[in-house]
Amino acid sequence: MGSTGVLLLNLGGPDGPEDVRPFLYNLFSDPEIIRLPFPWLQKPLAWFISTSRARKSQKNYEEIGGGSPLRRITEEQAAALKTCLQSRGVDAELYVGMRYWHPFTEEAIAQIKADGIGELVVLPLYPQFSISTSGSSFRLLEALWEKDAQLQAIRYSLVPSWYDAPRYVESMVELIRQELAHCPAETTIFFSAHGVPRSYVTDAGDPYQDEIEACVALIMAALGPDHPHVLAYQSRVGPVEWLQPYTEDVIIELGAAGAKHLVVVPISFISEHIETLQEIDIEYRELAEESGIETFRRVPALNTYPGFIAALADLVTDALAAPPCTFSEVNTSRKRVKLYPQERWEWGMTTAAERWNGRLAMLGFLALLLELISGQGPLHMLGWL
Numbered sequence: 001m002g003s004t005g006v007l008l009l010n011l012g013g014p015d016g017p018e019d020v021r022p023f024l025y026n027l028f029s030d031p032e033i034i035r036l037p038f039p040w041l042q043k044p045l046a047w048f049i050s051t052s053r054a055r056k057s058q059k060n061y062e063e064i065g066g067g068s069p070l071r072r073i074t075e076e077q078a079a080a081l082k083t084c085l086q087s088r089g090v091d092a093e094l095y096v097g098m099r100y101w102h103p104f105t106e107e108a109i110a111q112i113k114a115d116g117i118g119e120l121v122v123l124p125l126y127p128q129f130s131i132s133t134s135g136s137s138f139r140l141l142e143a144l145w146e147k148d149a150q151l152q153a154i155r156y157s158l159v160p161s162w163y164d165a166p167r168y169v170e171s172m173v174e175l176i177r178q179e180l181a182h183c184p185a186e187t188t189i190f191f192s193a194h195g196v197p198r199s200y201v202t203d204a205g206d207p208y209q210d211e212i213e214a215c216v217a218l219i220m221a222a223l224g225p226d227h228p229h230v231l232a233y234q235s236r237v238g239p240v241e242w243l244q245p246y247t248e249d250v251i252i253e254l255g256a257a258g259a260k261h262l263v264v265v266p267i268s269f270i271s272e273h274i275e276t277l278q279e280i281d282i283e284y285r286e287l288a289e290e291s292g293i294e295t296f297r298r299v300p301a302l303n304t305y306p307g308f309i310a311a312l313a314d315l316v317t318d319a320l321a322a323p324p325c326t327f328s329e330v331n332t333s334r335k336r337v338k339l340y341p342q343e344r345w346e347w348g349m350t351t352a353a354e355r356w357n358g359r360l361a362m363l364g365f366l367a368l369l370l371e372l373i374s375g376q377g378p379l380h381m382l383g384w385l
């Protein structure tokens with residue numbers, strides 16, 4: 001058997017302003033992020049959304065220095081994890097595979113093959129599983145595996161999610177306590193999770209909301225019952241309904257109800273990035289001040305916090321010791337989860353028919369918008385006219 005490897009998966013982020021549009025294009029090209037009934041519409045729509053969103057997104061990245069710190073932090077996590085594993089007698093090569101920007105997952109896999117890795121642990125840097133994050137990366141890896149005999153020879157094991165890993169929960173509790181030490185006794189702990197469209201949970205069976213709620217419950221059980229706390233969902237994109245309540249609404253409601261002190265806990269992110277540094281620290285802070293909140297503090301992301309790196313090392317050593325968890329096993333253990341493309345057609349006045357009705361209407365509307373904004377309709381774009 002060859003040597004041992006650990007592949008850390010994350011979303012990726014633009015290194016500078018010129019990367020923002022192509023990064024967004026990659027993100028919106030992913031059917032796990034935007035679920036469309038027709039694969040051929042995915043790329044034109046991704047082009048349309050990335051082009052129209054790029055300026056706003058670039059402005060947000062400018063406020064945090066022009067680009068995302070995600071690559072640097074993830075590489076620091078990889079280096080710290082390698083050292084921690086070495087101290088436990090595990091000699092492993094670390095790889096970083098981003099879903100939508102450099103270093104791409106495909107680049108990491110090419111390196112894993114070149115290095116002749118014989119045993120691989122695949123560890124997503126998302127504590128809670130979502131179709132849109134870990135699910136999307138697993139689907140990409142599965143596709144790479146399917147067509148590559150060299151990859152099929154590797155003994156690999158996936159870690160689907162780890163929101164309940166004891167040292168991760170402990171580290172979160174430690175960081176929250178450190179922040180609470182600077183706050184008055186009546187401070188509300190405000191868990192802000194990344195949102196996903198509500199239909200991912202209700203229709204596609206994404207376990208994300210359950211895992212977020214279980215994670216918050218574990219942290220609160222360890223912190224003790226004295227603290228008032230709330231959970232809300234941030235970063236909504238697009239017109240459809242996402243998981244509720246929305247972070248911005250809850251900040252306004254708390255202010256109106258007379259709350260004065262908040263500590264925000266970014267619960268789905270383990271690294272600083274645009275949604276902590278810009279959205280929480282700048283946008284939500286402003287909103288909180290306007291809503292009459294006097295103390296608005298945020299718990300820092302775990303980054304390379306030693307207890308957290310130890311938690312990651314536990315996950316790796318546990319995965320190496322246990323029977324391997326494979327792609328088919330993740331799909332079986334989450335058999336209610338419908339990874340895209342998922343639906344089968346049913347004839348008659350069914351929910352499927354109604355859904356398709358809505359989708360076709362939406363497609364007509366999008367085609368019109370596309371034509372109005374770009375001067376080119378979908379058929380021109382496809383070279384049909």
Ligand SMILES: C=CC1=C(C)c2cc3[nH]c(cc4nc(cc5[nH]c(cc1n2)c(C)c5CCC(=O)O)C(CCC(=O)O)=C4C)c(C)c3C=C
Nearest residue numbers: 011012013014033057068070130132194196237268273274
């Ligand atoms: C449009 C749908 C999106 C879903 C669903 C979504 C889920 C989701 N995302 C993260 C974590 C990250 N998202 C990041 C960037 C980002 N995500 C979306 C859209 C969706 N995310 C967009 C449009 C962007 C780009 C930034 C922007 O324009 O707002 C990042 C990278 C941030 C960086 O520093 O560059 C992360 C990380 C989670 C955890 C999640 C669902 C659970």
Ligand SMILES: [Fe+2]
Nearest residue numbers: 011194235275
């Ligand atoms: Fe996101």
Ligand SMILES: [Fe+2]
Nearest residue numbers: 235236275279
């Ligand atoms: Fe966002």
